[in-house]
Amino acid sequence: MQFKQQSIRFLAGCLALSLVACGGGGGDDSAATPEGEGSEGAAETTTDGGVSGDVLVDGSSTVFPISEAMAEEFMKANSGSRVTVGVSGSGGGFKKFCVGETDVSNASRPIKQSEIDICAENGIDFVELPVAFDGLSVVVSTENEWAACLKPEELGKMWEPGAEGAINNWNQVRPDFPDTELSLYGPGTDSGTYDYFTDATTGEEGESRGDYTASEDDNVIVQGVTSDSGGLGFFGFAYYAENKDKLKVVEIENSDGECIAPAEETIADGTYNPLARPIFIYVSTKSLEEKPAVKAFIEFHLAEANEGLISEVGYVPLPKDLSPKATERFNSATPGSIFEGGSSVGVKLSDKL
């Protein structure tokens, strides 16, 4: 009896101790950050930048590095503010955004009609802002000497649903290509990158052959193509930029019939088409009106002075003719989507904004 009671007491003591230790740890840590980013007092009193309050960002993993960079610098400038960024995918982000759970939704594709409807049902108006460009890069092994420039139709021929089990050799893509086995690598079917690529090459968004190596982690695609002399894969420009020495990038024939390789300039000036795509943030109009921190964060996001942050994390800032238009769209709080629920393939932003 006594033994038992003692051991129960002992157990309870252990639990209580670990709780106290944890709570104490948390307190110490927030006290140790002199900027007071974590402490409650700082959230209420305004310091330096003068803006305080919470900004909730969620959505696409493609846009995440940009949000992270912006949030980091924004909080350095406004130590009373707290920006959090989640990653639940473009679609997952809109699910939260359209019921009013987040202030800003990141997306690597325009909002879909079904999502616009849900937003409307819940009375959520939004401002759609392109924030940067990404160039989907098509890569092959460094041993591949034949694929220098490919047409979007040729990519379509490799990737379309009908190619499954049928197109397995490079010489089926173009007769003067050598007799080498073709193997394909790409992002999983849930990703916005996949949606855009299939739309731009096969003409059907989200439709492709099923027998390719799919991975949610683009680094796996890098490894796959590096070690496969007949491999071909695609992913965002940042992954190519980091692996230039391991991979060979394929030039893509654009609408003017020129062969263009993805690079900061060609992505920004629109010559790298159709594989350069805009990426977006969607801002809740209600949050803009009610939360000064959200407004300040978006202004910070769009400011020309912070363009460096976008290129630093591997994306291409909006070109000079577009960024004032995006800012204007934000200042006038223009609601709705310029794509009206459709895709962004073949849409010239400068005409629509």
Add this chain to the structure above:
Amino acid sequence: MANLASDPSRSPLGGGSKGRFKSELSKRYRIDSLFSAAAWTAVTLLVLVLALLIGDVLVDGAARLSWDFLTSFPSRKAEEAGLLSALVGTIWVMVIVAVVSFPLGVGAGIYLEEFAEDSWFARAIEININNLAGVPSIIYGLLGLQVFVRWMEPITGGRSILSGALTLALLILPVVIVATRESLRAVPDSLRQAGFALGATRWQVVCNQVLPLALPGILTGTILALSRAIGETAPLITIGALTFISFLPEDLQSPFTVLPIQVFNWISRPQEAFHTNSAAGIIVLLGVLLLMNSSAVLLRNYLQKRH
């Protein structure tokens, strides 16, 4: 009767096996050593794979470990990034998971094993619990999203530490319950009967005789369950754990992130330096796990010595 006993084929013990028994000692010893060799190979293979994994992570990430790494918030610059928010988030979550799942799981296990009548109701619960132990974790995430994040929002504060911890507690409860029942079942029945014979009530028998003997086993099961919870990502992402957060939790209703989410985010970045951070993050996660397990083992040994 005499007839029966003299018929070797009918005798249950001696005769039947007598004909088949061959005293090939050397052959039997060979089989013996063959089996122990197979068992050793299995162990070596496992240890090798584990050592390879840990070695690989250590080579990649050990150099990145530093006090700054543990005390900095995430950053776009890999060299400045740290995992303070993820580390503290993981500690908060694990403490709450332990506090919630241990009493609930052990309580349910004791009830089912020692108190419940053998009725269809008890059997239905038993079958359900055993099945729940095999449900994929993402399903618990969806359940947690609806119950803890949406319905119980006034209490949990929505997408908060408390919602995340309750979801994980739910996830490991079946394992804790099954482990508790197994350990209770291993206590010989004669002990219970001796207790009853001396006039003890059921509660007295359980509390003073059975539970102290079963406690080490129960703790082992709980440790294993908690080790599973610390590595979970999917259910936490579903209930809305964040990826970038640069302040620490203030209460149970704060937004949070945990180590596995931070590790996954870093490994999927294009820059090599983030992959190094990721390896270092894995080492920290392993460290937390080891710390947690070794303190539980110490506690178990302490209790074992007492009884």
